[in-house]
Amino acid sequence: MIGLSPEPDHSRSAPSKATVNYAEHVASILNEHCVTCHRPGEVAPFSLIGYENAKKWAPMIGQVTQSHQMPPWKAVPGYADFKDANTLDPVEIETLKNWAESTRPEGDPKKAPPEPSFSSDWTLGKPDMIVSPSKPYRLSAEGPDVYRNFVFHTNNSQPIWVRAIDVKPGNKRIVHHVIAFVDGGSGADGCLKKYADGQEGYSAEMGGLGFLPRSALGGWAPGVRARYAPEGAAFQIPPHGTLVMQVHYHKTGKPEEDQTRLGLYTGPKPEHEVGLNWIFRFDLNIPAGVKNYRVRKVYTYKNDTVVYGAMPHMHLLGRSMKSWFEFPDGTTKPLVFVDDWDFNWQLIYSLKQPIRVPAGTKEVVEAVFDNSLENPRNPNNPPKTVRFGEQTTDEMFLLIVPYTLVRPGELDSQNWLAGP
Ligand code: HEC
Known part of the structure; x- marks a missing residue:
């Protein structure tokens, strides 16, 4: 069964330019795929709720959906199946195009689906623990992005087992994404002293954490929904561990403030600890001017493992990343393929069906970087050699893979940094 995709539905076709209208055809697409972000107070710069908004933006809606810029979901459909996948099918894209190119009629408002309503509550109910800076963080009007x-400090003498996290951004105009890290030592405290600047928390070199964390509990980005860890599994905050909530801020041209909250859902000691396998290349060396620079890394699993998803990470030269498993019996299975990487969309792709990976399996990760001037995001003109580093203008080759071991036990610490 697994791997078979459903038969395509040939019975559906897009309404023609003469018949297409908002109420019957367009509203349901926008409500399902767009308004989670395109509504007041959310990350997108304008609302797409209701006919008037949709009409005003219709030409651009047609453009950005045909170019697959929106909705921002970067995993290639059909390579692997993910929860929460937000993609439009060809019929939906054509429907939006036909409406944009028509007189954009509203149709019969009685036929429109109800306007979606959104709750401001935590989606999984009240968290067991909420942490938040004690006062709002002040962000200046202009300049580069800030990673705060x-x-x-948890001050617990026993491990805390985290089943899920959720994030309530204080100011969605500026909060781009949030990652919750766990420090098992004193790295974060050292950074607080080293980078002290009068406000709570610290900003290390651009994008950096400043130390090597023990693990991460997960993250939040617009459109990402809170989820529990798989049954019988949880993340661990070790005794006296330290939580670091990293918030990536975009500036708006005006001074802004934010007080983001991180909620933790805890539980008893589970059968399995969730680990994150960071498949890395520290030795990146991307020659100036080269358009299709390929980098590959093969990681061999030492234990029988279950893999739940993947989060690719590159910076501005990254163009694509693909990863698959090569099992000891010679068969293969796809994990993730992003063919149009965009640094602005750091998405976590959770598999619909976790993959059982026997010891000895190889996971292959392949990325392509474009260090030519044809890459509009290239930060260097003329291009120059770019190496591994934390600054956005450096590069990264990283795939983060959440996993549990099939036989409960200590996580293989090697799996935290599977570098060369
Ligand atoms: C996960 C959040 C999210 C979703 C879902 C989303 N958008 Fe967006 N959209 C944004 C953000 C943020 C921007 C502004 C930054 C950018 O252009 O990347 C944006 C920008 C746009 C723009 C302006 C593009 C430009 O070049 O200025 C259009 C038009 C648009 N979105 C339409 C849509 C449509 C139509 C959908 C659904 C099919 C959709 N968006 C779904 C977040 C989202």
Whole structure:
């Protein structure tokens, strides 16, 4: 069964330019795929709720959906199946195009689906623990993005087992994404002293955490929904561990403030600890001017493992990343393929069906970088050699893979940094 995709539905076709209208055809597409972000107070710069908004933006809606810029979901459909996949099918894209190119009629408002309503509550109910800076963080009007690391000591003598996290951004105009890291040592405290600047938390070199964390609990980006860890599994905050909430801020041209909250859902000691396998290349060396620079890394699993998803990470030269498994019996299975990487969309792709990976399996990760001037995001003109580093203008080759071991036990610490 697994791997078979459903038969395509040939019975559906897009309404023609003469018949297409908002109420019957367009509203349901926008409500399902767009308004989670395109509504007041959310990350997108304008609302797409209701006929008037949709009409005003219709030409651009047609453009950005045909170019696959929106909705921002970068995993190639059909390579692997993910939860929460937000993609439009060809019929939906054509429907939006036909409406944009027509007189954009509203149709009969009685036939429109109800306007979606959104709750401002935590989606999984009230968290067991909420951490938040004690006062709003002040962000200046202009300049590069800020990665602010807020540090919280748990002071627990026993491990805390985290089943899920959720994030409530304080100011969605500026909060781009959030990652919750766990420090098992004193790295975060050292950084607080080293980078002290009068506000809570610290900002290390651009994009950096400033130390090597023990693990991460997960993250939040617009459109990402809170989820529990798989049954019988949880993330661990070790005794006296430190939580670091890293918030990536975009500036708006006006001074802004934010007080983001991180909610933790805890539980008893589970059968399995969730680990993150960071498949890395530290030895990146991307020659100036080269358009299709390929980098590959093969990671061999030492234990029988279950893999739940993947989060690719590159910076501005990254163009694509693909990863698959090569099992000891010679068969293969796809994990993730992003063919149009965009640094602005750091998405976590959770598999619909976790993959069982026997010891000895190889996971292949392949990325392509474009260090030519044809890459509009190239930060260097003329291009120059770019190496591994934390600054956005450096590069990264990283795939983060959440996993559990089939036989409960200590996580293989090697799996935290599977570098060369
Ligand atoms: C996960 C959040 C999210 C979703 C879902 C989303 N958008 Fe967006 N959209 C954004 C953000 C943020 C921007 C502004 C930054 C950018 O252009 O990347 C944007 C920008 C746009 C723009 C302006 C593009 C430009 O070049 O200025 C259009 C038009 C648009 N979205 C339409 C849509 C449509 C139509 C859908 C659904 C099919 C959709 N968006 C789904 C977040 C989202």
